[in-house]
Amino acid sequence: MSHLSLPFESRYWPVKKLFDVYERSIREPEEFWAEQARQLDWFKTWSKVLEWEPPFARWFVGGQLNASYICVDRHVKTWRKSKVAIYWEGEPGDVRVLSYSTLYSEVNKFASILRSAGVTKGDRVALYLPMIPELPIFMLACARLGAIHTVIFSGFSAQALADRINDIEAKLLVTADGGFRRGKVVPLKEIADDAVALSPSVEKTIVVRRTGKPVAMKQSRDFWLQDLLEKAAPFVEPVPVESNHPLYILYTSGTTGKPKGIVHSTGGYLVQNYCAYKWAFDLKEESVYWCTADVGWVTGHSSIVYAPLAHGAAIVLYEGAPDYPSLDRWWNIIEKYGVTIFYTSPTAIRMFMRYGEDWSKRHDLSSLELLGSVGESINPEAWLWYYQHIGGERCPIVDTWWQTETGGIMISPTPGIECVPLKPGSATFPLPGVDAAVVNESGELVNPEERGLLVIRKPWPGMLLGIYGNPERYKEAYWSRFPGMFYTGDYAIKDKDGYFWILGRADEVLKIAGHRIGTAELEDAAVSHPQVAEAAVVSKADPIKGESIVVFAILNEGSTPSVSLKKELTDHMRRMVGPIATPDEIYFVSKLPKTRSGKIMRRVLKAVANDATIGDLTTLEDEASVEEIVRAYQELKKAEEEAK
Numbered sequence: 306m307s308h309l310s311l312p313f314e315s316r317y318w319p320v321k322k323l324f325d326v327y328e329r330s331i332r333e334p335e336e337f338w339a340e341q342a343r344q345l346d347w348f349k350t351w352s353k354v355l356e357w358e359p360p361f362a363r364w365f366v367g368g369q370l371n372a373s374y375i376c377v378d379r380h381v382k383t384w385r386k387s388k389v390a391i392y393w394e395g396e397p398g399d400v401r402v403l404s405y406s407t408l409y410s411e412v413n414k415f416a417s418i419l420r421s422a423g424v425t426k427g428d429r430v431a432l433y434l435p436m437i438p439e440l441p442i443f444m445l446a447c448a449r450l451g452a453i454h455t456v457i458f459s460g461f462s463a464q465a466l467a468d469r470i471n472d473i474e475a476k477l478l479v480t481a482d483g484g485f486r487r488g489k490v491v492p493l494k495e496i497a498d499d500a501v502a503l504s505p506s507v508e509k510t511i512v513v514r515r516t517g518k519p520v521a522m523k524q525s526r527d528f529w530l531q532d533l534l535e536k537a538a539p540f541v542e543p544v545p546v547e548s549n550h551p552l553y554i555l556y557t558s559g560t561t562g563k564p565k566g567i568v569h570s571t572g573g574y575l576v577q578n579y580c581a582y583k584w585a586f587d588l589k590e591e592s593v594y595w596c597t598a599d600v601g602w603v604t605g606h607s608s609i610v611y612a613p614l615a616h617g618a619a620i621v622l623y624e625g626a627p628d629y630p631s632l633d634r635w636w637n638i639i640e641k642y643g644v645t646i647f648y649t650s651p652t653a654i655r656m657f658m659r660y661g662e663d664w665s666k667r668h669d670l671s672s673l674e675l676l677g678s679v680g681e682s683i684n685p686e687a688w689l690w691y692y693q694h695i696g697g698e699r700c701p702i703v704d705t706w707w708q709t710e711t712g713g714i715m716i717s718p719t720p721g722i723e724c725v726p727l728k729p730g731s732a733t734f735p736l737p738g739v740d741a742a743v744v745n746e747s748g749e750l751v752n753p754e755e756r757g758l759l760v761i762r763k764p765w766p767g768m769l770l771g772i773y774g775n776p777e778r779y780k781e782a783y784w785s786r787f788p789g790m791f792y793t794g795d796y797a798i799k800d801k802d803g804y805f806w807i808l809g810r811a812d813e814v815l816k817i818a819g820h821r822i823g824t825a826e827l828e829d830a831a832v833s834h835p836q837v838a839e840a841a842v843v844s845k846a847d848p849i850k851g852e853s854i855v856v857f858a859i860l861n862e863g864s865t866p867s868v869s870l871k872k873e874l875t876d877h878m879r880r881m882v883g884p885i886a887t888p889d890e891i892y893f894v895s896k897l898p899k900t901r902s903g904k905i906m907r908r909v910l911k912a913v914a915n916d917a918t919i920g921d922l923t924t925l926e927d928e929a930s931v932e933e934i935v936r937a938y939q940e941l942k943k944a945e946e947e948a949k
């Protein structure tokens with residue numbers, strides 16, 4: 306049966322045009338991608354479309370371009386100079402609207418400031434900012450100089466920020482005096498100061514005035530952006546970079562160890578994203594595109610900054626919480642700016658669903674043409690609610706599967722090519738050029754409807770260049786499991802019609818409200834508490850967030866479990882990582898279930914956390930006997946009941 310699941314067999318594709326484009330992209334990938342790449346402006350054409358020395362792919366080799374030129378300069382040469390590039394709304398309700406020509410002038414001035422601060426091609430710049438226009442402007446200004454930006458999500462703690470700065474040895478950090486979240490000021494500068502104290506590479510920081518709250522400024526290290534702008538030059542020549550010059554590094558969680566710095570190229574990444582957003586969202590220059598993700602995640606990089614701006618579309622950028630000051634904040638924004646494409650996460654949809662449709666009914670959402678979902682599987686109930694109450698039963702929903710590593714959308718409906726019949730909960734088909742397949746543990750294709758592991762069998766232009774400073778980890782994490790195939794870490798099913806259904810992570814990575822975080826990082830944070838000797842973290846199914854964090858911890862000799870210690874450990878983990886690391890439940894136990902070789906039996910912990918019965922422990926962990934698992938399970942259950 307396995308031959309049936311080749312992705313390019315036409316009988317599994319309900320639509321002809323899409324199939325033809327897809328089939329050609331797999332048959333003649335280099336010709337296909339070269340054609341796509343020609344839609345962008347290159348200063349110099351590539352000499353080779355693909356250099357594939359597995360597992361390293363280099364696309365459009367020898368070609369030269371500049372991402373800020375593509376996202377900004379080329380628009381100001383056309384009528385688009387006077388059209389809106391960014392509609393920004395702050396949480397308190399302040400608004401800024403930037404045309405492409407304003408964006409152009411700001412990007413140039415910011416680039417001049419960076420240049421004066423000593424930033425040159427190849428330097429790494431850390432950006433720790435709230436969702437304000439300065440964030441995309443600084444990203445584009447870095448790209449203009451050929452400098453590599455690393456955006457650190459503003460919800461991360463000082464330690465997490467310092468870890469990332471140290472890994473890339475950034476000389477410059479850009480931050481703000483704060484940002485607004487649920488009516489409160491997040492003290493970013495204070496957190497940044499704590500991080501800089503742990504980061505010897507940082508020589509200077511630039512501080513954006515956002516909240517107006519007083520902050521400590523260290524002389525000759527910290528500079529206000531507004532002071533620097535007074536002396537900024539109005540034009541900086543965009544530096545042509547080779548296609549494989551890194552555009553950015555973005556940290557994400559893996560199965561083990563510290564987060565990895567995913568490195569993305571300039572040329573391949575932009576080509577992939579330019580195409581993916583045209584195919585998946587039918588994105589056009591007249592679109593008003595709102596992706597609600599934070600720029601600190603890959604979704605924000607591709608869907609807020611690089612893809613829509615490369616298309617000359619208008620983006621909406623909103624600083625604050627979705628439910629502040631009331632639950633119709635997002636729907637108000639859609640109405641106010643006439644959003645045509647709206648892209649969000651299933652967690653957000655489930656949260657709104659809980660409060661009912663009265664909030665969205667208060668607003669005219671008729672500008673919407675298309676809806677998107679990303680970050681986790683969307684359950685059919687949430688899909689239908691989104692379709693009915695936000696999309697007015699008019700707008701298709703594109704469920705887009707991709708990852709930080711893939712750079713761009715990989716599996717998704719493609720209304721920009723041809724609409725496929727949708728199945729709620731399925732991301733449908735791979736995009737052109739994406740050779741996705743579902744395989745078993747031995748790397749063989751599984752039968753339709755059978756669960757397996759999702760792999761990509763050919764390089765694609767948006768593919769990561771590698772892990773910063775660690776080629777071995779790159780090989781190990783993605784290419785060692787199935788030689789010649791990129792291992793995604795996700796379970797998936799291809800149904801009998803060839804539709805892909807993503808079933809969640811097959812590794813030790815959690816998805817909390819769509820945010821990716823590794824159990825290893827959470828366990829490190831827990832054991833760094835002085836009273837914790839050992840810890841294991843698993844996830845529990847959560848009706849809104851998808852998954853929530855459960856910690857099993859063994860305390861040091863002499864420490865006694867208590868409610869206040871739970872609170873202390875919670876605060877500690879938040880301090881070490883950030884609010885996304887907040888455990889929902891903590892169990893103090895005297896023993897963790899382990900195999901004879903010392904591996905924690907997470908399956909047992911997960912069953913306990915999820916209130917599953919022993920019957921659910923169908924697959925054995927390596928080297929653990931059924932009796933051991935049953936005993937460990939029962940001990941934990943007992944401890945849990947005693948704790949209650």
Ligand code: PRX
Pocket residue numbers: 557602603604678679680681682683704705706707708709710732793794795807808809810816819820821
């Ligand atoms: O498990 C998959 C899930 O998110 C993971 C990637 O997370 P991250 O690198 O943070 O990027 C998120 C946004 C691009 C995947 O391995 N995921 C992403 N999109 C979907 C999804 N799971 C199901 N359906 C999706 N549409």
